[in-house]
Amino acid sequence: MSDLGSFFYILNMDAIKLENVSFRYPRAAVEALSQVNLQIPQGSFFALLGPNGAGKTTLLRLLCGRFASYEGTLNIAEGFRGPNGFLDPKSYGILLENPGVYPKLSVEEYVKYFAGMYGCGECGTRLQSLARDLELPALSTKLSALSLGNRQKVQILRALIHNPKLLILDEPVANLDPMSRETVWRLIADWRKRDGGTAIVCSHILAEMDQEATDYAIVNHGKILKAGAVPSNAHSPLQKGKNFDLSFEQDVSQELIQRALESAGLPSVSIRYAGSSLADIYKENV
Numbered sequence: 001m002s003d004l005g006s007f008f009y010i011l012n013m014d015a016i017k018l019e020n021v022s023f024r025y026p027r028a029a030v031e032a033l034s035q036v037n038l039q040i041p042q043g044s045f046f047a048l049l050g051p052n053g054a055g056k057t058t059l060l061r062l063l064c065g066r067f068a069s070y071e072g073t074l075n076i077a078e079g080f081r082g083p084n085g086f087l088d089p090k091s092y093g094i095l096l097e098n099p100g101v102y103p104k105l106s107v108e109e110y111v112k113y114f115a116g117m118y119g120c121g122e123c124g125t126r127l128q129s130l131a132r133d134l135e136l137p138a139l140s141t142k143l144s145a146l147s148l149g150n151r152q153k154v155q156i157l158r159a160l161i162h163n164p165k166l167l168i169l170d171e172p173v174a175n176l177d178p179m180s181r182e183t184v185w186r187l188i189a190d191w192r193k194r195d196g197g198t199a200i201v202c203s204h205i206l207a208e209m210d211q212e213a214t215d216y217a218i219v220n221h222g223k224i225l226k227a228g229a230v231p232s233n234a235h236s237p238l239q240k241g242k243n244f245d246l247s248f249e250q251d252v253s254q255e256l257i258q259r260a261l262e263s264a265g266l267p268s269v270s271i272r273y274a275g276s277s278l279a280d281i282y283k284e285n286v
Contacts, residue, residue: 021072047213093159103144118162
């Protein structure tokens, strides 16, 4: 296979594939995951969407090997897969809800502790670079002295410190202000572009997922309601000016709508169909 052929082959690979995967917590009356079929492409920004209690966190924990017993087939690509068949802990960085914090440690001590667990002993330069990108205070600052938002940034730094192939992030920007959220998304975008990383992100901020995600799945009651590539026009923000919603009783072509608007004296009009954004898709399915 040529180098170019190998390149496109890698792009088309799935990092993770689930086939008819079901899981039930001990003594639970209903399944937390039910007949889940899902493909997460390598190199994608995969938005895992759904209401609270839908099964998103359970799915992420299963991928990480937190539950040894489940039904169905879990296929994890070489390079991501550990000897137990689940994700290799050294291949991914993770941020789940309510992570443990060691308040007496400094930012540097805390991150280096986890870097050592990942087998990343010499990480001083990367630590300083990431801390600077995230606009964190001095690395000598105790975790107990940090604001809630800066503690969240430290968790993101911890997830990235060993330069993983995969990021698993559950509400990574929940406690951050708008500018800090932009900083985090830009950092993840740069990592994906530079290293070909794959990101699985749970977030309730659908407008931001519209802009960042390449692929998505909507989960509710442990089932996949809809999944696929994010529509290309979802990444196009509404233009400045006045926005209107139009509805028609029958199918009308975009060309006909454009001509009618121009004849009415509205030449500078852009049209985006409802249902093209993740927010629209989410509302239709949940």
